[in-house]
Amino acid sequence: GDAGSDLENTDSNVGAASPPSNESREIHISGSGSNPVWTPTSSPPSNVVAIQAERKKLMAKTCQRIRDGTQTFEFAPDTRGRRPDLVYNDEFKYIWCTVPKVASTSWKTVLVRLQRDFRSWPKQRQTAVLRHVKAEYNSKFNRLYKSGLSDTDIQYRLDNYHKFVFVREPLERLLSAYHHKFHVQGREKMWVEIARQIASKEHKHLHQGEHLDFQTFLTHLSKPGFIRNIHWENYYDSCLPCDIEYDFIGHYETLQTDANYVIENVTDIHKMAHFPQVVPSSAGSLYERSYQGIPAPLLKTIVDGYFAVDFEMFGYNSTDVLEHLGKL
Numbered sequence: 001g002d003a004g005s006d007l008e009n010t011d012s013n014v015g016a017a018s019p020p021s022n023e024s025r026e027i028h029i030s031g032s033g034s035n036p037v038w039t040p041t042s043s044p045p046s047n048v049v050a051i052q053a054e055r056k057k058l059m060a061k062t063c064q065r066i067r068d069g070t071q072t073f074e075f076a077p078d079t080r081g082r083r084p085d086l087v088y089n090d091e092f093k094y095i096w097c098t099v100p101k102v103a104s105t106s107w108k109t110v111l112v113r114l115q116r117d118f119r120s121w122p123k124q125r126q127t128a129v130l131r132h133v134k135a136e137y138n139s140k141f142n143r144l145y146k147s148g149l150s151d152t153d154i155q156y157r158l159d160n161y162h163k164f165v166f167v168r169e170p171l172e173r174l175l176s177a178y179h180h181k182f183h184v185q186g187r188e189k190m191w192v193e194i195a196r197q198i199a200s201k202e203h204k205h206l207h208q209g210e211h212l213d214f215q216t217f218l219t220h221l222s223k224p225g226f227i228r229n230i231h232w233e234n235y236y237d238s239c240l241p242c243d244i245e246y247d248f249i250g251h252y253e254t255l256q257t258d259a260n261y262v263i264e265n266v267t268d269i270h271k272m273a274h275f276p277q278v279v280p281s282s283a284g285s286l287y288e289r290s291y292q293g294i295p296a297p298l299l300k301t302i303v304d305g306y307f308a309v310d311f312e313m314f315g316y317n318s319t320d321v322l323e324h325l326g327k328l
Helices: 003-012 048-068 104-114 116-120 123-131 133-140 151-160 170-184 189-201 214-221 235-239 252-266 286-292 296-304 308-313 318-326
Strands: 026-030 086-089 094-097 162-167 248-251 277-281
Touching: 048 248, 048 252, 048 308, 086 104, 104 116, 104 123, 104 133, 104 252, 123 133, 162 235, 162 252, 170 189, 170 214, 170 286, 170 296, 189 214, 214 296, 235 308, 248 252, 252 277, 296 308, 296 318, 308 318
Parallel strands: 026 277, 094 162, 162 248
Antiparallel strands: 086 094
């Protein structure tokens, strides 16, 4: 497919390639060439445990700086009272913070197999659900903050279940969200309306059938008071990593290794399902093509503003990213 669809495959199309049987299937993720600063790797890091310790240490250090005020992040809104989208399962004792555009649909096609109702359905129905897991099953997953549990029951699960989250280089995720929502799904009523609102706030008028352009989208996100949406909300707001102590922090760039580790070592998921085979895509020029024309000061505002906390907390070097994009 074209670079755009490759950028999306992990998040949109993997269901179609995941039959109920445990036979090995592949998913293609944007990789070699899409973001040369971080290229997805299929070779396992020598020590997942050591890498996890480093990731957790960095997260704890950033949270400590935020708490004691030694580091302030621009636009980081007050997160008190916010409720992240946490999917949980009492039988397998996991909690997963869903982050759109970071292999979330891939994870749903894995986790749906653990659901008791799904397991009882005939194969034909299972296959249909796996093909369109977002449309067919998304609302049926148990959500920690939407299932009527008492505060005590919520806290018990947070204290005792295995909690995991997956993140991705922030600018790559932003592009993935923009491309999917304003191009792939750009004619859907909801996204036409959001595109129109964003353009209007940036004093532009979108004609019938006209797409919101990427620079206008980024300009909008560079200002306080931008239109919030789970697809481009930062990880700090989406998953509250300073309030919830995650047992595993996965990276999209090491998706296969990290996902396999979660399934085999952090949870009991391996008894019922496995993560599809990840194949880095060679069609990855969309990242460079899209960011090429974006003015350097705008990129710096994005990286140093609302998304700065994500770069810092999850170990993505914003200087390297800006330096690379400056050479395009």
